[in-house]
Amino acid sequence: MQASFPSIRPVIMCGGSGTRLWPASREAFPKQFAPLLGDRSTFQETLLRVNDPALFGRPLVITNKAHRFVVERQMHEIGIAGDVLLEPVARDSAPAIIASSLHVASHDPEAMVMVLAADHMVLDPPGFRAAAAAGRAAAMQGAIVTFGIVPAGPATGYGYIEAGEITAAPARRVARFVEKPDRATAERYVAEGFLWNSGNFLFRPEIVLAEYERNDPESLAAIREALTRANRDLGAPVFDEDSFLRARKTSFDYAVMEKTTRAAVVAGDFGWSDIGGWDALWGITAQDQHGNAARGDALFTDSEGCYVSSEDQLVTTLGLKDVVVVATRDAVLVADKGRTGEVKGVVETLRKQGRSEASHHARVYRPWGWYQTLELQDRFQVKRIVVYPGGRLSLQKHFHRAEHWVVVRGTARVTVNETVNDLTENQSTYIPLGAVHRLENPGLIDVEIIEVQTGAYLGEDDIVRLEDAYQRA
CATH class of the missing domain: 3.90.550.10 (Spore Coat Polysaccharide Biosynthesis Protein SpsA; Chain A)
Structure with missing residues (x-):
């Protein structure tokens, strides 16, 4: 029994x-x-x-x-x-x-x-x-x-x-x-x-x-x-x-x-x-006849035992052996595959130098979705913002910047002061400096917008939250 x-x-x-x-x-x-x-x-x-x-x-x-x-x-x-x-x-x-x-x-x-x-x-x-x-x-x-x-x-x-x-x-x-x-x-x-x-x-x-x-x-x-x-x-x-x-x-x-x-x-x-390093990930990833493995778009030429991980762009290798290349949107690692256990020390060095890349990605996740900076210059910034179904940003205002929003996917519910509108693809709105505003997703698919910020200061700390569904206000 x-x-x-x-x-x-x-x-x-x-x-x-x-x-x-x-x-x-x-x-x-x-x-x-x-x-x-x-x-x-x-x-x-x-x-x-x-x-x-x-x-x-x-x-x-x-x-x-x-x-x-x-x-x-x-x-x-x-x-x-x-x-x-x-x-x-x-x-x-x-x-x-x-x-x-x-x-x-x-x-x-x-x-x-x-x-x-x-x-x-x-x-x-x-x-x-x-x-x-x-x-x-x-x-x-x-x-x-x-x-x-x-x-x-x-x-x-x-x-x-x-x-x-x-x-x-x-x-x-x-x-x-x-x-x-x-x-x-x-x-x-x-x-x-x-x-x-x-x-x-x-x-x-x-x-x-x-x-x-x-x-x-x-x-x-x-x-x-x-x-x-x-x-x-x-x-x-x-x-x-x-x-x-x-x-x-x-x-x-x-x-x-x-x-x-x-x-x-x-x-x-x-x-x-336990995927303790890039060499371990190479070991469990499908390899070609020369022992090369990749995630993302990669081309190996006269290379052996290499590993490539690429988020967005093509990565090519030529004449390399036992090398790891990891390309993200804001940082690239090139390392001897036998020394990838030392990457932790590289991160510590970046932290000591005050580099944000040590701890944060270009894509920043929030309770409502995520955003990614596409371009940042002296007086303007362009962001890609994705809001999950049911997600809503805080009701907020800024002291130093105005914003333009263009909807590229889904239906966005936009509050600007006392006005609330639903915007669909190819529609846009303007958020004047100091205006109280909010972005929400009332639909069943992700909302994606392109945000253009203009102003004298564009830091993330220029946000005054008046109300927040995630208790951050």
């Missing part, structure tokens, strides 16, 4: 800035939201991977409050509903996992928790689900199950797990975790049957909470208080910042897994990658 198990609540960790994948990934719009391999983001692919009601319950996403509208938009795009918890500040993985476990325990006491990173890629979703199902018996018996990946080779960019005796088959006790090795040690680990540490976990919430209580009761108390005192922002809980800051900033591996005697591992071989 087949054992009966409670549902698994997926907890999707959606923090992190992904600076190793700069310039495609930046703090304001990190890699988990970008379509790096196909048409969907890795966050969306993660949600779809656990969209199996026979195995998984309602997903819970924990993210920074700055990304809540991107999270909700991308969930809406693929038709998946879930709960969202908002961190006021990042405190690493342990406080986030503990807060999520407390939430699940209070709302769905019988459920197990499966922690997944939103920025990992899995090429074999059925294989992943089979591994998740295989870990349930051990988790029900009180193990904290992690998923070890059968190595594709002696990689030096991953931590490793040595598996011990069988606990609840196919789960085995974790004999030890080891840090990222050098090449020779990695070769030995692979030969001895070690597994890559994927950083995904399955457990009963009360087990992990008890372990955390034993190791760090002060942090657990702070996280409980942060949840109890959480504010609600348009329906989503935002942890109390003062309480959350009292929790120790640390990883779940260090806070729990390296200290517990309950760690178990299930081996999996489902095409996993």
Whole structure:
């Protein structure tokens, strides 16, 4: 007779800035939201991977409050509903996992928790689900199950797990975790049957909470208080910042897994990658006969082992070997493929120089949609603005600029002082300096406008919000 198990609540960790994948990934719009391999983001692919009601319950996403509208938009795009918890500040993985476990325990006491990173890629979703199902018996018996990946080779960019005796088959006790090795040690680990540490976990919430209580009761108390005192922002809980800051900033591996005697591992071989750098993305992207891989418009000539990612323009290579070229609208990276792990240092240098490209893309996302600057000169700026169906900008005015709007797609509802009009394609309006105005999308398709600003000062801080649907006023 087949054992009966409670549902698994997926907890999707959606923090992190992904600076190793700069310039495609930046703090304001990190890699988990970008379509790096196909048409969907890795966050969306993660949600779809656990969209199996026979195995998984309602997903819970924990993210920074700055990304809540991107999270909700991308969930809406693929038709998946879930709960969202908002961190006021990042405190690493342990406080986030503990807060999520407390939430699940209070709302769905019988459920197990499966922690997944939103920025990992899995090429074999059925294989992943089979591994998740295989870990349930051990988790029900009180193990904290992690998923070890059968190595594709002696990689030096991953931590490793040595598996011990069988606990609840196919789960085995974790004999030890080891840090990222050098090449020779990695070769030995692979030969001895070690597994890559994927950083995904399955457990009963009360087990992990008890372990955390034993190791760090002060942090657990702070996280409980942060949840109890959480504010609600348009329906989503935002942890109390003062309480959350009292929790120790640390990883779940260090806070729990390296200290517990309950760690178990299930081996999996489902095409996993943490996409830790451009070299890793090259490794899981389809390649031509010379080992070249591309996303976007690329032409390889007399080149070998190269990777190109291009957002808008053609990129060509000539006579290159093992080189990465990433071209976005406002920045280009050219790097030795073997050194892409050092891109994080490039980003730090840009930050020290005060360069906005370190953290922000040319396309800026807002709760209502996004905008992109097409041209910026001394006294004028041209923007492309897209407003999602139902989206509405704040009721606002400017002290230093006037604006001209031309609708190029959809139906735009435009407020200028006391006048409200619906404008369609090829219609335009003028917003005088100081006029109170708003742009809305009452339709079912995106509204797209071209905005021309003119004036002595064109900065984004020249906005006086009088009313705002997203509580920014």
